[in-house]
Amino acid sequence: MIRSSLAPLAALAALAAAAASPASAQSACGPREQLAKLLSDRYKEDPVGMGLSQPGQVLEVFASSNGSWTMVMTMPDGKACMIAAGENWEMMTKLKGNPI
Template sequence: MKKTLFKMTMGLGIMVLAAQQVQARNCAPREDVVKRLTETYGETRQGIGIARRGAVMEVYASDTSGSWTITVTMPDGMTCLIASGRSYEDMAEALPPNV
């Protein structure tokens, strides 16, 4: 259930980015966003990926509280908050064998 919820949240974040509906009120310079996630929520980067148009998607999470945040950083250095939540779990699942 938690894995499905996380995948749904990731999908939502990607759809929001693709539609370019990120609102400026949820954006700030990357260093400010990372500092706040670290100092206020104890979150560290857990994953990273490249999105369209040179944007970088990152997942931050706290091992202590389980809080998590998905951010997207645009080439101009502005980072926008896409989604956040709780009960983060780190998973490393093997791919199914080829049939």
């Protein structure tokens, strides 16, 4: 089953619209906990990696066993935004002494 990358953005935008002004309702952002639940429930995506970005921001990659993935940026206040999504995610590991 191929997932449209726009479907989660639309779902999250609707979620954000419930408590946001019209300008911010157009973005795919909302509370991190709700976004993580949406990705888990609807797409079976769970966190597979994370790293620090700008001061206080956390970048996470959520992925499923069927290959769908979503990148999420979380701000210090807990607001999270989906920044990319796609298919065919593959986990890669770095072997000691062999740069990828």
